[in-house]
Amino acid sequence: MKRRFSLACASIAAAAVMAGSVSAEDAGHVSIERQSWPFAGFTGQFDKAQLQRGFQVYKEVCSACHGLKRLAFRNLVQPGGPEFPEDSVKELAATWPNQITDGPNDEGKMFERPPLLSDPIRGPYHNDQEARAAQNGALPPDLSLMAKARDVHRESSWWAHPFLMLGDIAKGYSEGGADYLHALLTGYSEPPADFKLTEGQYYNTAFPGHQISMPPPLSEGSVTYQDGTPATVENYSKDVAAFLSWAADPNLDQRKRMGWQVMLFLIVTTLLLYLGKKRIWANIKH
Amino acid sequence: MGGSTSSYMPKSRWGKWFDERLPIFRLMNDSFVVYPTPRNLNYLWTTGGILTVCLVAQILTGVVLAMHYQPSDAGAFNSIEHIRRDVNYGWLLRNMHAVGASMFFLAVFVHIFRGLYYGSYKAPREVLWILGVIIMLLMMASAFMGYTLPWGQMSFWGVTVITNLFSALDTIYNGLGTAIVEWLWGGYSVSGVTLNRFFALHYLLPFVLVGVVGLHIWALHVVGQNNPTGIDIKEPSDSVPMHPYATAKDIVGIFAFLIIFAWFVFFVPDYLGHADNYIEANPLVTPPHIVPEWYFLPFYAILRAFTSSFLGIPLGQYAKLCGVVAMFGAVVIIAFAPWLDTSRVRSAKYRPMFKWFFWAFVFTCVALGYLGSKPAEGIYVTAAQIFTLYYFVFFLVVMPVVGLIETPKRLPRSITEDVLSKGKGGGSGSGLPTGATAAPEVR
Numbered sequence: 119m120k121r122r123f124s125l126a127c128a129s130i131a132a133a134a135v136m137a138g139s140v141s142a143e144d145a146g147h148v149s150i151e152r153q154s155w156p157f158a159g160f161t162g163q164f165d166k167a168q169l170q171r172g173f174q175v176y177k178e179v180c181s182a183c184h185g186l187k188r189l190a191f192r193n194l195v196q197p198g199g200p201e202f203p204e205d206s207v208k209e210l211a212a213t214w215p216n217q218i219t220d221g222p223n224d225e226g227k228m229f230e231r232p233p234l235l236s237d238p239i240r241g242p243y244h245n246d247q248e249a250r251a252a253q254n255g256a257l258p259p260d261l262s263l264m265a266k267a268r269d270v271h272r273e274s275s276w277w278a279h280p281f282l283m284l285g286d287i288a289k290g291y292s293e294g295g296a297d298y299l300h301a302l303l304t305g306y307s308e309p310p311a312d313f314k315l316t317e318g319q320y321y322n323t324a325f326p327g328h329q330i331s332m333p334p335p336l337s338e339g340s341v342t343y344q345d346g347t348p349a350t351v352e353n354y355s356k357d358v359a360a361f362l363s364w365a366a367d368p369n370l371d372q373r374k375r376m377g378w379q380v381m382l383f384l385i386v387t388t389l390l391l392y393l394g395k396k397r398i399w400a401n402i403k404h
Numbered sequence: 405m406g407g408s409t410s411s412y413m414p415k416s417r418w419g420k421w422f423d424e425r426l427p428i429f430r431l432m433n434d435s436f437v438v439y440p441t442p443r444n445l446n447y448l449w450t451t452g453g454i455l456t457v458c459l460v461a462q463i464l465t466g467v468v469l470a471m472h473y474q475p476s477d478a479g480a481f482n483s484i485e486h487i488r489r490d491v492n493y494g495w496l497l498r499n500m501h502a503v504g505a506s507m508f509f510l511a512v513f514v515h516i517f518r519g520l521y522y523g524s525y526k527a528p529r530e531v532l533w534i535l536g537v538i539i540m541l542l543m544m545a546s547a548f549m550g551y552t553l554p555w556g557q558m559s560f561w562g563v564t565v566i567t568n569l570f571s572a573l574d575t576i577y578n579g580l581g582t583a584i585v586e587w588l589w590g591g592y593s594v595s596g597v598t599l600n601r602f603f604a605l606h607y608l609l610p611f612v613l614v615g616v617v618g619l620h621i622w623a624l625h626v627v628g629q630n631n632p633t634g635i636d637i638k639e640p641s642d643s644v645p646m647h648p649y650a651t652a653k654d655i656v657g658i659f660a661f662l663i664i665f666a667w668f669v670f671f672v673p674d675y676l677g678h679a680d681n682y683i684e685a686n687p688l689v690t691p692p693h694i695v696p697e698w699y700f701l702p703f704y705a706i707l708r709a710f711t712s713s714f715l716g717i718p719l720g721q722y723a724k725l726c727g728v729v730a731m732f733g734a735v736v737i738i739a740f741a742p743w744l745d746t747s748r749v750r751s752a753k754y755r756p757m758f759k760w761f762f763w764a765f766v767f768t769c770v771a772l773g774y775l776g777s778k779p780a781e782g783i784y785v786t787a788a789q790i791f792t793l794y795y796f797v798f799f800l801v802v803m804p805v806v807g808l809i810e811t812p813k814r815l816p817r818s819i820t821e822d823v824l825s826k827g828k829g830g831g832s833g834s835g836l837p838t839g840a841t842a843a844p845e846v847r
Contacts, residue, residue, distance in 0.1 A: 160671040167517035188485050263485075269679035295679065326692070366467060366682070369488075369495045376496075377670025384666055388659040395652040402644060403823050404443050 119292030142233040150301040150324055152293070153356065154191040157363060163371050169200040171343055172361025173353050177210075178341050180261060183253065183332075185216075185241025188262035189365050192235040198371035199364055208235060216240040246354045254318060254333035265359065278358035295366065296359045298324065351363035366400050410434050433623055440643035441650040442631035444823050449580050449629065449650075450657025451515040452688055457658055458508040459617065464608050465501040466749045469494075473553065475603035477596025480555035481684040499673040505547050506676045509699035512540060513769075523750030524630040530622040530742040535616060539737040544615045544700070544735070549606040549699055552599060556681030562604075564594045569707070569731075572724040593687065633822050634750025635815060642819040689774070693779065701776030702769050706795065707731040708780040711790040730792065739797045746807030749815065757810040758802070764796045795829055 156165040176186065191211040194202050202210075211233045218237050221228035233240070242258065243249035250257050271310065274282050303326035309321035309328070321330040336354045347353055364370065412430040414420040423430055432820045472491050474483040483539055487494035516536070520526055524534040548566065552559045567588050573581030590597035628637060637643050644650070668675065676698055696704050710727035713719055752759045768791045775788040816822035 188489065193489075212480075263682045265678055266533060266674065267682035279774060280770075287667070287672055287675060292669075292672050292674055373495060373499075373670055373673075377666065380666045381663065382661045382671060384659060388656065388663060391652075391656045391659055395656050398648050398652045402649070403826065404445075 137269070150297055152270075152297050153300055154355075155293050155296055155360060155363070157360065157370060158291070158293050160377065162290075163374065164198065164202055164360070165222075165259070166199075167345060168357050168360045169347070170202065170362050171347060171353075172216060172357035172359070172364075173200050173202075174343070175336075175341050175358040176261070176361055177333050179354075180358065181239075181241065183242065183249075183258035185243070186239040186262050186365060187241070187259045187260050189239050189368075190236055191233060191239060193368060195235070196368070199368055204235075214239070216242050219244070219325035253331070258332070261362055261365065263366045265299060265363040267295070267366075268298040270297050270301075293363070296363045299359040299362060300355050302330075302356065303336055304351060362404065411438060412450040426780070426817035435621075436651075437645065439646040440637060441629055441646050442637060442642060443644045443649070444631050444633060444819050445629065445634055445650065446775075447653070447657050448514065448518040449631075450654045451511050452624075454511045454658050454661045455508070455515060456617070457661075458504060458511055459610070459613065462501065462504050462508060463614075465497050465504065465609075465640040466610065468497055469501055470607060473599050475553065477555075477599060480514065480553060480596075480599060484554045495517050496669070497670045500800070502677065503665065503668040503673060505550060506697070506699065507668070508543065511661065512543060513699075516540070516738070517766060519630075520765070521752045522630055522632060523634050523745070523747075523752065525741045526745060526750050528627045528741065529623075529630065531626060531762060532620060533742055534739050535620040535623055537735065538617050539613065539620060540738075541735060542609055542616060546606060546700065547603040547697065549609070553604045553606065554681055555599060555685045557683045557685060557689070558678045558681040558694070560594060560685035560687070560698055561691055562636065563598065565694055566596065566696070567598075568722070568727045572728045575721055575725050580804075589720070604801055624669055630750065631819060632751060632753060633816060633819055634754070635822070637665070638818050639820060647768065695777055698773065698777075701774075703731050703734055703776075704771035705772040705776035705788045706734050706792045707786065708776070710794040711785055715786075715789045730796075737796065741799065741803065746804050746805040747810065748807075749812040749813070754813040754815055755810060756807075756813060758806050761798060761802045761806060764794065765802075768794050768798070811845065 146306050156162055156168060162258055176184075191207050191214075194210075195202055195204050211271060214233050216233075217230040218233045218240065219228055220231050223229055239257070241249075243252065243258075257282060272282065300310045305322045305324035308322060309315050313321065313328065315321055316329060319331060320333055321328055322330045338351055339349045340347060341354060343349060343353075347357075367373075410430055410433075412423070412427075412433045414423045414429070419429070421741070426831075469487065472483060472487050472494065474480060484498070489495075489500050491781065511544075519533065519536070522681060548562075552563050564801075569584055570584045570588065571581035573584060575581075576624050584590060588598070658695040678695060695701075707730065710719060710723050710730060712723055714723075714726065747755060747758065749755055770786065772791050772795065773786050775791065778784045
């Protein structure tokens with residue numbers, strides 16, 4: 119019985135490997151490729167320097183239209199994130215172009231004030247209507263959860279499907295959102311000759327339907343990195359996708375670290391319990 | 405529960421005093437310590453304990469989550485993000501609860517397939533089996549309402565699609581379906597009102613579940629556990645006391661299961677979910693593909709298999725009604741298994757024909773799950789119709805007919821005989837004389 123079980127396991131593993139190689143060939147069908155991220159898989163953790171660069175890209179480019187309302191300025195200081203020094207974040211908040219509406223004051227009037235550490239990172243628009251009015255009818259979405267709210271659809275044959283799924287679960291793959299964002303930000307190109315592009319729209323290989331209202335946001339040299347990382351669209355895109363992955367999942371580092379401890383505990387305990395069970399049943403055929 | 409045959413002896417005077425007034429320790433001792441369990445149970449019999457752990461974990465994490473959750477149109481999505489980001493270990497509780505639902509279903513599906521394979525539904529376990537089906541229905545209702553609570557796009561549109569199914573009753577009596585749907589919604593569309601009532605029910609149903617699970621375990625302990633041979637316990641050597649034997653095995657199963665559970669919680673917490681549910685509910689924007697959670701996919705595939713025609717049979721205006729009836733019927737029909745199966749042999753181990761039909765049924769359920777995740781078009785619809793047909797054929801044709809025409813293998817005379825004959829010829833075993841272990845509880 120045991121032998122048959124291990125045989126089955128081996129054949130499943132073999133099929134999984136085969137399925138993996140097939141999907142790599144099929145990848146041409148889907149234009150979105152998986153990138154290697156420092157925070158990928160069950161071992162990955164965020165790269166602090168990358169998150170800092172990513173925030174810089176957000177601040178200098180994306181924040182012109184997009185908010186980050188589920189993140190407070192204080193989150194930029196906390197462990198597991200970009201970990202900027204508190205003083206610089208205080209200063210950043212005080213000079214943030216988008217003010218916080220507060221009040222009512224003693225005269226019953228609402229007023230605008232610069233954000234504090236505890237305030238959300240607001241975008242330029244007070245509401246969706248204002249955003250649409252300014253953006254020619256298009257709505258620049260809040261980016262706080264964008265890396266979780268997007269995923270990459272993977273095409274596969276029906277028989278390979280379960281093995282690809284098991285493979286992804288075993289690897290701890292959950293970077294579909296980052297892969298998509300990177301593909302989107304680097305996916306602008308001239309439309310094919312037979313593609314009818316609507317006025318004021320842009321062609322993008324990754325966007326569903328290939329027509330997007332957002333003009334290409336990144337161009338080479340538009341952001342100057344402090345740490346000497348080359349100022350390429352590829353780097354901007356990866357860094358900001360990494361930053362948004364953190365923004366959507368700020369506890370990732372802690373979650374995985376705790377996960378390793380829990381797994382170690384569970385595996386050792388299961389083993390001990392199994393040995394105990396064997397001993398208890400030693401004299402009983404079953 | 406067998407009070408007259410109880411061998412419980414309180415150890416202290418206080419214990420004796422208490423036992424004469426409320427024999428709860430006697431009950432626990434009789435039910436979970438000395439209770440005789442078949443000695444040949446395999447690891448599939450640990451799913452009962454695993455499911456108990458799942459239920460308790462869901463309730464504990466759920467109660468704490470409810471302390472931080474706001475069941476309102478404007479507050480629900482934000483409060484989930486508040487839990488994920490600002491509540492101490494809120495991300496952990498929330499992952500455990502969301503992944504826990506999936507793990508609960510994973511374990512319950514294995515538990516049900518085990519029952520089908522080893523014939524655990526047959527006399528005298530019919531009531532036990534029906535209680536199990538009721539538990540699954542309650543689980544499905546709880547899970548469905550629970551998935552509404554994050555109030556993301558998939559929550560909102562999932563509820564819209566599924567509650568709308570009841571409008572199919574309009575084809576039977578005009579206006580009936582619409583009335584039911586509006587009554588469920590508390591308005592003319594899914595709204596914060598719907599969310600609020602679903603939250604109330606989502607908090608209530610698990611406790612109903614606890615009650616039915618209590619009955620399930622009670623019924624189990626009246627008729628006794630089935631086992632891989634499907635033969636009843638006949639002699640003392642067929643069984644071992646539940647503690648430490650079955651409990652030692654259960655705890656191994658539970659911990660092995662927790663490894664899988666923890667893997668999802670810590671490393672792929674969103675893998676079983678859907679990206680669209682990280683977008684706040686918006687009644688004005690419909691997602692391109694509305695897909696339920698994975699554990700509903702087989703039933704969803706059955707629902708959608710009924711298009712304007714089913715395998716060439718035109719359905720016309722009754723297509724939707726047929727789909728709805730088939731979807732609910734797919735769960736309800738399981739409850740009739742005790743009377744549909746005509747074979748007197750319980751375990752598929754000794755049923756050479758039924759065994760193949762059983763595995764084809766397992767494959768069918770997995771295939772329907774896959775098809776449920778695909779758009780309802782082209783070859784997917786045809787495939788879903790064929791598998792749907794087999795799903796019902798398994799219960800309505802295979803179970804009655806195979807039981808009549810099949811020649812079962814020779815059954816061992818007793819559990820003990822089966823167990824002791826195992827090592828022979830195989831050359832395995834510990835080398836102990838087999839006769840020495842015939843009465844394990846006498847040590």
